[in-house]
Each structure stands twice: as structure tokens, then as C-alpha cells.
Amino acid sequence: MAELRQKIKILKLYEILSRESDEAHPLSTQELIDKLKAEGINVERKTLYDDIDLLNKCGYEIMQTRKRQNMYYVSDRNFDTAEVRILIDAVEASSFITPEKTDRLVDKLASLAGSHKGEVIKKNIVVFDTTKRDNEQIYYNVFNINEAIIDRKKISFKYYKLNAKGEKIAMHGDKPYTVNPIATMVSNDNYYLIAASDKYKDVAHYRIDRMENVKITRDEFVLPQELKDFDPRRKKKQLFSMFLGEMKNVTFEIAPDIAEVIFDKFGKNTKLSPYGDKYRFTTEIQISDSFFGWCMGLGTNIEIISPRDVKAQYLQKLHSVICKYKEA
Numbered sequence: 001m002a003e004l005r006q007k008i009k010i011l012k013l014y015e016i017l018s019r020e021s022d023e024a025h026p027l028s029t030q031e032l033i034d035k036l037k038a039e040g041i042n043v044e045r046k047t048l049y050d051d052i053d054l055l056n057k058c059g060y061e062i063m064q065t066r067k068r069q070n071m072y073y074v075s076d077r078n079f080d081t082a083e084v085r086i087l088i089d090a091v092e093a094s095s096f097i098t099p100e101k102t103d104r105l106v107d108k109l110a111s112l113a114g115s116h117k118g119e120v121i122k123k124n125i126v127v128f129d130t131t132k133r134d135n136e137q138i139y140y141n142v143f144n145i146n147e148a149i150i151d152r153k154k155i156s157f158k159y160y161k162l163n164a165k166g167e168k169i170a171m172h173g174d175k176p177y178t179v180n181p182i183a184t185m186v187s188n189d190n191y192y193l194i195a196a197s198d199k200y201k202d203v204a205h206y207r208i209d210r211m212e213n214v215k216i217t218r219d220e221f222v223l224p225q226e227l228k229d230f231d232p233r234r235k236k237k238q239l240f241s242m243f244l245g246e247m248k249n250v251t252f253e254i255a256p257d258i259a260e261v262i263f264d265k266f267g268k269n270t271k272l273s274p275y276g277d278k279y280r281f282t283t284e285i286q287i288s289d290s291f292f293g294w295c296m297g298l299g300t301n302i303e304i305i306s307p308r309d310v311k312a313q314y315l316q317k318l319h320s321v322i323c324k325y326k327e328a
Helices: 002-007 009-020 029-038 045-057 081-093 099-111 115-123 138-151 232-238 256-266 289-297 308-327
Strands: 062-066 070-074 153-162 168-170 177-187 190-196 203-207 211-220 247-254 273-275 278-286 302-306
Touching: 009 029, 009 045, 009 070, 029 045, 029 070, 045 062, 081 099, 138 153, 138 177, 138 190, 138 211, 177 203, 247 256, 256 278, 289 308, 302 308
Parallel strands: none
Antiparallel strands: 062 070, 153 168, 153 177, 153 211, 177 190, 190 203, 247 278, 247 302, 273 278
């Protein structure tokens, strides 16, 4: 066992430096010797210097500073403090990650910044007022989905929705769905699987936190010919929800005040053409109730110009809402 520990000495040395040192908290030669000894590894100063020199020659950047004695620290990390903080904030704000998994992920992400900075990051976390989901299977669901996408295999799973009492209602007669997984996507604070079946010519969307017993099948992935050019990255800008709807090119007229809203939704390369004191632009949209709700939220700052049938649908939605309030 002692011989084995000596063989992994240089690995343990780098592990200690990565975990416990940074530019504000360098470790002295004696501290490194003591920490290695606590791991059952005895090392002399000369050997330690040689090991650090070897790590540097192999591309592992160990920085040295001089105080009363030589001090060492790791400065080059895969993630810097700001990057780790952004990732932690994203996890805290994600409703589809359960509270237990959130705490575990935050601990792991904080460790990427090193123990000293990681503790500071965790102490300064602002907890988001987010309603967290309770499906603990989501990690395993995501893992199996990704494995299936990589291996080009179909997946099977059971799917449910919630009724007004918050009870699970099995879909598809509690029979498993079998689909071709294409990609995963976050939309409207939910995590979705984009998939295609062998039977239908369009994609379907499933909330991953509503999936259970996700299994990779032995059947090969088959994408219908109609979806050969499907690009989920492009589709993200067209979606207003994960509910299916017909794709159409829609022309809008907007007030200048909401230009930033349009760029946030459709991208900064959206071409806005001046039209009097307003602007017009055309983009492909998935027509759905959520799309009309988005338009309602912008009020008189946006107008659907064409096509006529989409404009008529929107007017009908507005009329229905007005009638509902008149009845009240």
C-alpha cells in the first residue's frame, strides 16, 4: 500500500494544490509535505521541488512566490470565479432542478473555484424565489436521454400531467411512449425533450420532469425524411411555448420603445425596417396561444400585419378575453 501511495504522489500533490490553493492562499513547502504525509505519502523537499517542476513541464501551471519560504498555488483553473458564479445562479434559478439536487450541484460547482473562493461564493449566494419541481428522477432522465442521443437509440418512457388537485394523471393510457430523441431545450423555465416518433411528421415536446422510467431501447434512431433539416437551435427563437403549432412567417409593426424586447426574443440580427414613426420586421413564428399571449403582453406597442389568418386569430383571442370580462 505504501508503494502504491508513492506511485500516485504527483497526482495527490496536484490534487491538493488544485483543491486548497489559489493566489490569495498559497501553500508552503512544509504545508505540502504535511498534507501529503496525512495522505500516507512521505516526501522530501528536494523530491517535492522536482515533482512541481515536472508538473510545470507537463503543462500543469503551478505558480511560485517567495515569502519566508517558497509558496505554491494553482492559478489556471477550468472555470474562473465569475463563470462559477453564473453557473450557480443558473442552477438556483432553474425550477426543474429539485431542492436536494440544487444543493448538491451548488456544492460541486463552488468546488471548481477552489476551496477558499468556493466558500466565499456559497456565502454570497442569493436564493431565487423559484418554485422547484419534485421529480428526483430528472437527473437520470437527462442522463439516459443524452446517452440515447449520442448512441443514436430510441427511448421509452411513461408520461404524466397534473390535475387540478396536483395529482399525477398518466398519459397514453399509462403505456410507454417510444420516440427518437433529438435534443433537450430549456423554455419558459421548464426543461424539455424534443423528439420525433416514427408515425408523425413533426416534432413533439415532453417536459423532462414529467417523464418517468426513461429507458434506452435497442432500436436504432430513425428521423423522418421531413425532419432531416430540423435545427433545434434555430427553432428556439421561433417558439413561445413547447405546445405544437403551425410555423408561419409573420410580419409585425412595433413601436421603437420595444426594439430591445424584439432583439432579446429573436436575436440582435433581426432586421427592423423604418415605417413612418414605427418599425416593421418579419420572422418565422410557431402560432400558438402562448404567442398570442406574448403579443397581448406588449399591448398597443405591437401589431400583427400579416398574414391575415394569423391577424384574425389574434383578434378572435382579444375578443374572447374582452367578452369574458364583460360577462363578469
